[in-house]
Amino acid sequence: MKEQRREEDKQMHELKINQCEADVEDVRRESYARQQELNSAYCEWNKRIAEHDAQVAVGSTRTHLSLQAVQLAEHDLEMARMRVEQVQEKLAQASMKLHNFKKDQQLNTVGAELPGVKVAVKELDDVLLRDVGNRIANSDKWPLVIDPSGQAATFLRYRDTNYITACNPACMEVPALRMALLGALR
Secondary structure, three states, X not given: OHHHHHHXXXXXXXXXXXXXXXXXXXXXXHHHHHHHHHHHHHHHHHHHHHHHHHHHXXXXXXXXXXXXXXXXXXHHHHHHHHHHHHHHHHHHHHHHHHHHHXXXXXXXXXXXXXXXXXXXXXXXXXXXXXXXXXXXXHOOOOOOOOOOOOHHHHHHHHOOOOOOOOOOOOOOOHHHHHHHHHHHHO
């Protein structure tokens, strides 16, 4: 009886994961479409600027019309940017939901809950820097990244963050700690 219940729970959990994966894929397609719209709006904006510049260069008296066209294209570009940002946030939320379902499934198979969150390098931006799901903000703990491969360190270095490598004696010297602390306060 317990085995049957476990099997049903496992199937239900897999169904939820499949639904989340489908949702993530749908949002990815939407994100791609919005990115294409942004690219198109950017090209249109550049065309309108070039047309306006050509009107000004020949000394036309109708530059106000081309300027209005530039302003309209600029407005469309800004709206496209906002739609891209919205869909990227939606994608981050859907990815985090999928990650949580997969984590729950791993915990159920392992049995005991291990502390921390295991994430791929691709997810570091959402989990660590953007704090999608507000896990860091709602916790009274600071994040600790343990990365044996060194990929997270490279990612953080290019994201202009302050990080300290405990294994590196140069990072643990007083001047280096002071500079990291001052950098974190800015």
